[in-house]
Amino acid sequence: MAYLHVSGVDMRFTRDGQTHPVLAGIDLQVERGEFIALIGHSGCGKSTVLNIVAGLLQPSSGGVILDGREVAAPGPDRAVVFQNHSLLPWLTVYQNVEIAVDKVFRDTRSKAERRDWVLHSLEMVNMGHALQRLPSEISGGMKQRVGIARALAMEPKVLLLDEPFGALDALTRAHLQDEVMRIQAELHNTVLMITHDVDEAVLLSDRIVMMTNGPAATIGQVLAVDLPRPRDRIALADDATYNHCRHEVLSFLYEKQRKVEPLRARPAPAPARQKTAA
Incomplete structure (x- = not known):
């Protein structure tokens, strides 16, 4: 398996009594x-x-x-890294990773072990030099590095x-x-x-x-x-x-887009004229 x-x-999704299908029959196996x-x-x-x-x-x-x-x-x-880094702005780089490590490993690792793991996780993404900086004090790319470090520090299966x-x-x-x-x-x-x-x-x-x-x-x-x-x-x-x-991916995406665009461009039917009483 x-x-x-x-x-x-x-x-x-159901809204205002109407059901809107989003996904149908998604089947994917990942090793x-x-x-x-x-x-x-x-x-x-x-x-x-x-x-x-x-x-x-x-x-x-x-x-x-x-x-x-x-x-x-x-x-x-399962750890998620979003397009937005989602760091807590009042916590330092170190604390943003520490909060995840403490949540997951508080009962299984000592305080010293958790500290070493936070530092190791930040070193993996080359952020060991910015431990005490706030998110507002680092660049967008650095914020994403911290977000990735926080996710990896949880040792997720996926x-x-x-x-x-x-x-x-x-x-x-x-x-x-x-x-x-x-x-x-x-x-x-x-x-x-x-x-x-x-x-x-x-x-x-x-x-x-x-x-x-x-x-x-x-x-x-x-x-x-x-x-x-x-x-x-x-x-x-x-x-x-x-x-x-x-080429295979571009061809697939292009063909799918080409099938959608004519539908978007198709003009809406003109409303039927109402007959007036003679």
Whole structure:
């Protein structure tokens, strides 16, 4: 059985007496240590899938099994890094990670052990020099590093990344992508990441899960990225496998968008004229 299994998940929201389908028949099996990228057009339900795996949403039908146990609520075995760093502004860099470590390991590790683990987690993302700074005193990329350190410090079974680099400039984004690859190679985390960036998906992942457009979005195609690790973004620029994967994803997204645009552009029917009494 797969380490993480999203099984037959449907998601529907009801509002004002009307039911709106969001996801239909999502079925995904992820092996331990695998890096999966979820990609698709805006509104296709990627974040909904992630939130269901995180236990923040309950599916209308189907379910999620992680390491042989059903996911029914949020838990420290699934850590989420959002696009917004979500740091507590009144706590220092050290304290933002410490609060998560204390919550998870207070009963199993001594105070000294927890302190060493906080420091180790921050060193992993190269933030050991900024322990006493507040979030307002560091850059956006540094904040994301702290958010990643906090998530990793919980030693989750699955790391869930919701477009964690989407708000960053290109250079900072590239540096953090390299950091994530290095950390994943070191820790062998199981990672599920949402992205809109095709190059990011190909660079980081073992498989790319492409979702169809909503409503009732589902998995349209799964692409294995057969590239050896470690990966060098410069060397991959001319790699035939890299460019093939990139082309496959772009083709899928382009075809799905082309099917949607005519529907959006179609003019609404003119209202019927009301007959007046003679």
